[in-house]
Amino acid sequence: MSHPLRLGIAGLGTVGAGVVKIVRQKAALLAERAGREVQITAVSARNRDKDRGVSLTDYAWEDDPVALATRDDVDVYIELVGGSDGPAKASVEAALKAGKDVVTANKALLAHHGQELAELAEANGAVLRFEAAVAGGIPIIKALTESLAGNEVQRVMGVMNGTCNYILTRMEDGGLTYDEAFAEADGLGYLEADPNLDVGGIDAGHKLSLLAAIAFGTQVNFDAVELEGIGKITIEDIRQACDMGYKIKLLGVSRMTGRGLEQTMTPCLVPASSPLGQLVGGTNMVVVEGDQVGQIVMRGAGAGEGPTASAVMGDVMDIARGLRVSTFGQAASSLKPATPAQSTMPAPYYLRMGLVDKPGALAKIATALGEAGVSINRMRQYDHVEGAAPVLIVTHKTTRAALETALRGMSATGVVVAEPVALRIENV
Amino acid sequence: MSHPLRLGIAGLGTVGAGVVKIVRQKAALLAERAGREVQITAVSARNRDKDRGVSLTDYAWEDDPVALATRDDVDVYIELVGGSDGPAKASVEAALKAGKDVVTANKALLAHHGQELAELAEANGAVLRFEAAVAGGIPIIKALTESLAGNEVQRVMGVMNGTCNYILTRMEDGGLTYDEAFAEADGLGYLEADPNLDVGGIDAGHKLSLLAAIAFGTQVNFDAVELEGIGKITIEDIRQACDMGYKIKLLGVSRMTGRGLEQTMTPCLVPASSPLGQLVGGTNMVVVEGDQVGQIVMRGAGAGEGPTASAVMGDVMDIARGLRVSTFGQAASSLKPATPAQSTMPAPYYLRMGLVDKPGALAKIATALGEAGVSINRMRQYDHVEGAAPVLIVTHKTTRAALETALRGMSATGVVVAEPVALRIENV
Numbered sequence: 124m125s126h127p128l129r130l131g132i133a134g135l136g137t138v139g140a141g142v143v144k145i146v147r148q149k150a151a152l153l154a155e156r157a158g159r160e161v162q163i164t165a166v167s168a169r170n171r172d173k174d175r176g177v178s179l180t181d182y183a184w185e186d187d188p189v190a191l192a193t194r195d196d197v198d199v200y201i202e203l204v205g206g207s208d209g210p211a212k213a214s215v216e217a218a219l220k221a222g223k224d225v226v227t228a229n230k231a232l233l234a235h236h237g238q239e240l241a242e243l244a245e246a247n248g249a250v251l252r253f254e255a256a257v258a259g260g261i262p263i264i265k266a267l268t269e270s271l272a273g274n275e276v277q278r279v280m281g282v283m284n285g286t287c288n289y290i291l292t293r294m295e296d297g298g299l300t301y302d303e304a305f306a307e308a309d310g311l312g313y314l315e316a317d318p319n320l321d322v323g324g325i326d327a328g329h330k331l332s333l334l335a336a337i338a339f340g341t342q343v344n345f346d347a348v349e350l351e352g353i354g355k356i357t358i359e360d361i362r363q364a365c366d367m368g369y370k371i372k373l374l375g376v377s378r379m380t381g382r383g384l385e386q387t388m389t390p391c392l393v394p395a396s397s398p399l400g401q402l403v404g405g406t407n408m409v410v411v412e413g414d415q416v417g418q419i420v421m422r423g424a425g426a427g428e429g430p431t432a433s434a435v436m437g438d439v440m441d442i443a444r445g446l447r448v449s450t451f452g453q454a455a456s457s458l459k460p461a462t463p464a465q466s467t468m469p470a471p472y473y474l475r476m477g478l479v480d481k482p483g484a485l486a487k488i489a490t491a492l493g494e495a496g497v498s499i500n501r502m503r504q505y506d507h508v509e510g511a512a513p514v515l516i517v518t519h520k521t522t523r524a525a526l527e528t529a530l531r532g533m534s535a536t537g538v539v540v541a542e543p544v545a546l547r548i549e550n551v
Numbered sequence: 552m553s554h555p556l557r558l559g560i561a562g563l564g565t566v567g568a569g570v571v572k573i574v575r576q577k578a579a580l581l582a583e584r585a586g587r588e589v590q591i592t593a594v595s596a597r598n599r600d601k602d603r604g605v606s607l608t609d610y611a612w613e614d615d616p617v618a619l620a621t622r623d624d625v626d627v628y629i630e631l632v633g634g635s636d637g638p639a640k641a642s643v644e645a646a647l648k649a650g651k652d653v654v655t656a657n658k659a660l661l662a663h664h665g666q667e668l669a670e671l672a673e674a675n676g677a678v679l680r681f682e683a684a685v686a687g688g689i690p691i692i693k694a695l696t697e698s699l700a701g702n703e704v705q706r707v708m709g710v711m712n713g714t715c716n717y718i719l720t721r722m723e724d725g726g727l728t729y730d731e732a733f734a735e736a737d738g739l740g741y742l743e744a745d746p747n748l749d750v751g752g753i754d755a756g757h758k759l760s761l762l763a764a765i766a767f768g769t770q771v772n773f774d775a776v777e778l779e780g781i782g783k784i785t786i787e788d789i790r791q792a793c794d795m796g797y798k799i800k801l802l803g804v805s806r807m808t809g810r811g812l813e814q815t816m817t818p819c820l821v822p823a824s825s826p827l828g829q830l831v832g833g834t835n836m837v838v839v840e841g842d843q844v845g846q847i848v849m850r851g852a853g854a855g856e857g858p859t860a861s862a863v864m865g866d867v868m869d870i871a872r873g874l875r876v877s878t879f880g881q882a883a884s885s886l887k888p889a890t891p892a893q894s895t896m897p898a899p900y901y902l903r904m905g906l907v908d909k910p911g912a913l914a915k916i917a918t919a920l921g922e923a924g925v926s927i928n929r930m931r932q933y934d935h936v937e938g939a940a941p942v943l944i945v946t947h948k949t950t951r952a953a954l955e956t957a958l959r960g961m962s963a964t965g966v967v968v969a970e971p972v973a974l975r976i977e978n979v
Contacts, residue, residue, distance in 0.1 A: 145701050145843060155768065155881045156700050254698065260844035262690075262698030269874075270682065270690030272584050273573050273864025340583065398850065401829060415573060415861035416688035422826065422848040433843035436701025446697075446874045453583045 127160035128443045129196055133188035133214055134203030135168035138228060138255070140175040141432030142201065147177065153436075157443035167191040188214035193221045199442055200225050201435060207231035219243045219251065226438040228255035228431055234329035237336060237343035238458065241450035251450045252438035257330040258283050258407040260430030261423040262437060267337045267411060268452040274413030276338035278378040280551065284327040285405030285425040286313045287353050287373040292403045295361050295370075301354065313405070323352035324373060328388040331375035335386050336451045338411070339379045340458055343451070344386070347463035351389040355544050360475055363515050364392050367501070369473075370400040374549055383464030392473050392548040398422070399551050410551065469520040470550070471500065476533070476543035477511030478504075484538040485514065491532030497521045511540040517548070555588035556871045557624055561616035561642055562631030563596035566656055566683070568603040569860030570629065575605065581864075585871035595619040616642035621649045627870055628653050629863060635659035647671045647679065654866040656683035656859055662757035665764060665771035666886065669878035679878045680866035685758040686711050686835040688858030689851040690865060695765045695839060696880040702841030704766035706806045708979065712755040713833030713853040714741045715781050715801040720831045723789050723798075729782065741833070751780035752801060756816040759803035763814050764879045766839070767807045768886055771879070772814070775891035779817040783972050788903055791943050792820050795929070797901075798828040802977055811892030820901050820976040826850070827979050838979065897948040898978070899928065904961070904971035905939030906932075912966040916942065919960030925949045939968040945976070 130146065132139055146153065146163050153161045165183035167190075185191035192200040192214040200218035202225060204211040211232050218225050219240065227233070233240065233253055244251040254264045258281065267279070282288050286308055293304040305322065308314055313321075320326045332345040353373050364371050369392035377386045393399045398420045402408045407425030412418050424430035451458060478484040485504060492499060501517040518526070526545060533539050558574065560567055574581070574591050581589045593611035595618075613619040620628040620642040628646035630653060632639040639660050646653050647668065655661070661668065661681055672679040682692045686709065695707070710716050714736055721732040733750065736742055741749075748754045760773040781801050792799050797820035805814045821827045826848045830836045835853030840846050852858035879886060906912040913932060920927060929945040946954070954973060961967050 141843070149701065149703070152703065152768075153701070155885050158877070158882065260847060262694045262847070265693065265698050266690045269869060269872075270693050270865040271861065272868035273577065273581070273861050275577070275580065340580075398826070398829075401826075413861060415569070415857040415864070417852045417855075417858055419688060419690070420848075420850040422850075424845045427845075429843040430845055433699065433701050433841060436843070437698040440700035441697060444697075444874070444876055446872070446876075448872055448874075449586070454586065457583050 125159040127162045129164045129198045131165045131191045131197035132201045133167040137428040138431045139203045141428035143177050164196045189217045192218035202227040207235040219249045222247045224250040224442050226252050230256040230329040234332045234345040241455035245455045254438050255431045255434035259425040260433045261421045263409045274415045277412045279334045279338045281375045281409040283330045286321040289405045324350045324388045335377040341461035342458045344461035348386040382467050383462035393551050397551045471548040472518045473546045474516040477540035479538050487536040492529045495529035497529045553587040555590045557592045557626045559593045559619045559625035560629045561595040565856045566859045567631040569856035571605050592624045617645045620646035630655040635663040647677045650675045652678040652870050654680050658684040658757040662760045662773035669883035673883045682866050683859045683862035687853040688861045689849045691837045702843045706840045707762045707766045709803045709837040711758045714749040717833045752778045752816045763805040769889035770886045772889035776814040810895050811890035821979050825979045899976040900946045901974045902944040905968035907966050915964040920957045923957035925957045
């Protein structure tokens with residue numbers, strides 16, 4: 124048996140405490156599986172005196188994560204501090220520079236600084252792993268990086284923010300408005316301190332940018348993710364989608380096209396009978412399509428103490444067993460810049476708008492669509508509500524660019540009340 | 552970059568040819584991801600002259616897989632010959648004894664000889680990997696062995712024979728009898744040469760025994776798998792199950808209990824709304840429940856050239872990257888004997904039988920159940936068909952032992968026509 128693997132853990136919130144519990148309570152099992160002992164030597168958090176439901180007296184204490192990350196008796200630095208910069212970034216950099224392996228659950232850190240950190244890890248012969256940063260307990264990073272290494276990935280998709288899926292599910296099954304469902308999620312403690320991270324799609328967008336980097340061998344480019352939150356979705360949209368055999372999901376989609384890398388994290392319609400369409404509540408799902416493997420679907424808890432700590436421990440056990448894979452599955456220097464391609468792939472779209480009560484209004488809309496080359500698959504107009512007639516349109520396949528031309532054209536007619544809602548229909 | 556990894560492939564059927572194609576067509580991608588070249592040096596098959604749609608002229612040819620497995624210019628022996636003994640076993644043993652790493656898709660070989668092969672690998676410092684042996688392209692072996700290494704697994708389940716699921720799906724959606732659906736599957740080439748491997752549950756049982764070994768740290772014990780095929784399932788069973796909100800699946804379930812290891816591969820009722828219940832056609836699904844991660848569901852193609860070759864390549868790429876994990880996730884010597892525990896966990900059961908047309912027949916059945924301590928949740932009797940009255944019973948939770956006492960008691964009454972069908976209802 125090799126010498127024990129010594130962990131230093133910074134950040135002792137729910138996940139950090141969960142990791143401590145696993146290492147303490149499953150010491151024999153971990154040693155049997157890793158072929159060596161796994162120990163904690165030192166920990167760090169903001170408040171030393173808080174009761175975390177687990178004893179920390181066996182471990183050295185550091186107030187400063189950077190000091191923890193560089194201790195001689197730490198082999199693996201586990202960063203659970205959070206935040207894209209500040210102590211999280213400083214401590215991860217310090218650990219990598221000291222040649223320590225790093226395990227993190229920090230999607231924001233990697234989405235913003237993934238490339239430079241991967242390069243830093245490589246330059247120092249260190250390993251940087253982040254299974255827990257994407258879709259909680261679902262082992263998607265490992266599946267994509269390792270299991271599917273013989274595939275050219277064609278598309279990667281995911282519902283990766285449980286809070287958004289919870290809100291959309293409650294709007295559907297509870298008949299709540301967006302505001303009511305949002306308030307319910309807030310009351311249950313599901314929302315981040317800045318709720319826009321969840322409902323604005325930022326958190327899920329961070330995750331998508333990491334999956335895209337591995338899937339397509341590109342440098343992480345979160346800034347190029349086309350982001351749209353779920354705040355504009357109404358019960359009416361959800362009901363109409365249901366009627367037509369679809370569900371609305373905050374769906375991340377990334378694919379490589381001849382014109383560059385597509386990354387969208389937007390509300391989409393997906394077939395109700397598909398695995399993504401059947402996903403309800405706070406659960407996450409990731410779908411990968413490879414040229415060899417076909418479609419692989421993975422489903423599981425996207426957050427929470429146990430699932431996230433499980434993912435952290437999967438990375439720790441890999442390091443204990445000697446697995447040393449590059450951060451994004453290939454040498455950092457070989458990752459190509461990710462030229463963004465904004466939704467070049469034609470798709471059908473769902474449009475909702477209100478029309479003014481004037482003769483010829485619908486004709487003007489139809490004309491604007493036709494002039495942009497967007498053809499109509501289905502259209503429904505309803506009785507007037509508060510002075511506007513709700514109109515729903517499902518288009519045939521069209522490009523985002525043509526659709527935007529059509530939307531501008533529709534806006535210029537002066538018959539559209541408020542901004543139309545346009546949701547892509549993703550064939551999954 | 553390290554020296555190239557040199558592969559020797561024995562067995563050039565669909566999967567073998569698929570692996571050759573990937574290595575040839577994706578050489579640059581594989582090298583970038585592995586950090587070294589991956590090459591084929593030699594191949595072997597029964598018929599040298601067959602056209603396999605891919606050129607083999609660059610590779611040395613061996614008629615004998617054992618000779619291939621021990622060549623000096625082979626680092627990894629890929630066994631795609633098939634069969635639990637004969638050339639497959641001989642060549643894998645020869646490779647391991649020569650210190651070669653081995654990748655195989657052979658579930659029968661590992662189900663029957665997994666423990667001795669794992670010991671042989673360990674004794675010779677070799678790695679033996681078999682992702683492709685279970686559930687085709689779904690990366691379940693890696694997920695269980697590596698990603699979930701911080702979990703105590705509570706239950707592992709799976710629909711892992713696509714042919715059986717295809718037959719059951721066609722009975723349901725096409726209204727076919729079992730014999731008609733079987734003939735259709737046969738016509739499509741879905742059945743093994745010995746169809747009992749599929750419809751008798753043997754193939755799926757092999758796979759379950761491998762998952763159980765990893766999940767529970769036990770020696771593979773295929774002989775202890777409680778096996779039952781799908782041949783007794785009727786359209787009526789499928790319709791009744793649907794009516795009650797269930798689907799019938801050939802479901803593998805394994806859990807560790809205080810009394811030993813449970814392994815069952817039997818037709819079961821699962822909730823229609825669960826991921827397993829929603830699985831249709833030839834697709835596979837594996838569900839793992841861990842104490843930390845909760846429930847993880849993985850779905851994908853269980854067979855076919857691309858998916859199986861993808862799994863083989865995942866193992867090859869791991870070896871290329873230097874990952875060396877024990878065959879079943881821990882030292883072979885530390886795997887505990889798997890004491891079989893036959894279905895000790897109480898479960899509800901679905902029973903179907905025909906009763907003779909005599910007064911008091913139903914009362915006798917109900918009494919037999921009551922005397923065995925099995926209580927009835929729902930019961931339906933239908934009008935007589937060919938002299939027997941079909942009776943359907945759903946029991947409350949009961950043990951398999953109590954149920955078998957009840958079945959014997961029912962049989963002793965003399966009012967039951969033919970052997971009753973008893974299917975467990977698995978809560979998933």
